[in-house]
Amino acid sequence: MDRFTPENRYIVTYEGLTDDEVGGEVTKGLNEFLGKAEGVTPIDRESVPCVWRAVVKGLPPEKQQTHAIEVPPAVVAPPPPNAVASVNDVNMVNAEHPPLMQQFQLPFTAGFHGSNVEQMQGPNLRRRLDPAHQDSQRKGPDYPRPYTLDQLDKMMKMLKEVAGRYNNEAVHDIMMEYHAKVAVAKAELGGEVVAQPPPPQAVDTTGIAPLQLCDRAAPISLEQELQVNKEYAQCPILDGQLDPKDTTIVLLKGYTVYGRTGNNLIEFMHALQYQRENDVVIGVMLDSWVTKLITSMWMAFPTDNLKGGFMDEGIQQWKAEVERAFCVKIFVNDDELSIYQNVIETSAKEMFQYKHQERMLEYVRFQMHNLRTLFRSYNRGFGVNIKNERVESMCSVLDAIFGDNKSSAIYSVIHSRSLEGDPGLRLLKRISDSSGCDPLAALEMEPDYIKDILSPLGLLEHPILFITDHQRPEILERLIADPDIGPTIHLIPDEASWIGGDITAGISANAFIGNPASTFSGFIAKSRMALGFENNFLFRARNENGVWENVCEEKCIFYKWIMNSMA
Secondary structure, eight states: OTTSOGGGOOOOOHHHHHOTTTHHHHHHHHHHHHHTSTTOOOOOGGGHHHHHHHHHSOOOOGGGGGGOOOOOTTOOOOOOTTOSOOHHHHHHHTTTOHHHHHTOOOGGGSSOOTHHHHHHOSSSOOOOOOTTOOOOOTTOOOOOOOOOHHHHHHHHHHHHHHHHHTTTSHHHHHHHHHHHHHHHHHHHHTTOOOOOOOOOOOOOOTTOOOOEETTEEOSSOHHHHHHHHHHTOOOTTTTTOSOGGGOEEEEEEESOOSSSHHHHHHHHHHHHHHHHHHTOEEEEEEEEHHHHHHHHHBSOBSSSOGGGOTTSHHHHHHHHHHHHHHTOEEESSGGGGTTOSEEEEEOHHHHHHOOOOSOHHHHHHHHHHHHHHHHTTBOBSOSBOTTSOBOOBTTHHHHHHHGGGTTTOOOEEEEEOOOTTHHHHHHHHHHHHHHOOOSSHHHHOOHHHHHHHHTTTTOTTSOEEEEEOSSOHHHHHHHHHSTTTGGGEEEOOTTTOOHHHHHHHHHTSSEEEOOTTOHHHHHHHHHHHHHTOOOEEOSEEEOTTSOEEEOSOGGGGGOHHHHGGGO
16 A cells, blocks of 8 residues: 555445445445546446446346346356366365355356356456346355454454554544454454443433524434433543542643634644543643633633632632533643643644544544534623633624524525635645545635535525635625625624634534635534534535536545544
């Protein structure tokens, strides 16, 4: 693999390629990847599932299924003289398990008759695809391999080494998935009891309201949200399970950050992930960028003035609630750190660049849980932040545009982020190479690109909110000039527009169109998934017929082999 750079290799798993549900989509990706090579003409994207069903599943094309040739059981051609092996040969090698091989007909003897048999003779034997052939065995036999504990140990070691070697790519998570399966097999072989996850139990929702965002109901069910909350309820540092002398505090302090708000949000989320994976406790100095970030948009201090000091009863209650919500330790001053044997200061940049080691599904699940935790306590304009500044309402944009109708308003959001010109072009190009999305569309936001998304959803007739960094006014001018889009474009009033209001408007929209190279767009897309909102459009490209389509699933915004540090 090292002979090729990541953008010049395509990782496919056997399980993915043969899976009944996603196999066709995996093959589409393979088809597009091969089409990048000079001199290679890929098949039409729409034809890929049909070819996949025929080649991998042995199913004839739909138009031919009713005309499939039935071969009488007794009519089976003898194996060609130059065949590598015969049924008897294989049974001799596997004499201990003859029933296994008796289940199968060799590919060159099944489903062929008449003139096809003659075509198969010769030194360069190649099986031809017969549309009537439905004996594909590509799933392989479900037969337990007699591995020893030592062999399984070596497998696990090898899988972990490969995963570590390709830490930033899809192969890492694939290897760790295999590692987990081998670990289960090892436990079973060694006579260990393999712990099975308990069946989900009903959760008590009494007195807890379903999650809403500015009076707009989040699609995620309350039961699902609370069930996930239970999984992350334990917090050893707060439950008295950790001795301070044996506890390592990784401390976030000061106001030096790495990038803008979107980056800062990633830095905080990565810090929580770092704690989860490295047997440490994240410490946060109360007077720091972390507290400013959180209190400005969520979890404001419940007071009109912090001059009473941080030892006020209300502030101490706030501190306890935030610590419990994220399982972190908040320190008012340096003296409180003295009881801990090991305190390591880290920077926002280091947290931004941290790449998780956990399985992708678990990483996404934990990140979504933390995002929902934030939005359970979004600011409505009451309280102050750590700088003793009165906080703004996260609902400001929706209040200004829809007023009392915001709970039922149907609208979409476009987030136009230019990313300072050439740096933005380079960043989107890198993401394009990894995901297959168009390298310019999310920067240009052309009218046809927008209409191709909104028209099928029936959203062209409803308000379109335009959020921008104001670096390229011509983008908005093009949209306003378009006869279909212009009448429904809504500019956000200056007095209502701020980072938190823009974020909330994007999250609760019926559709969101953003730029995957923007961490601001990325945070909105991640939060939308966490709250259950669909219709996120960040990874788009034209197919062979010139039609725009999604080329990477919505969770791609979490994938580190695509987003790198922005995942």
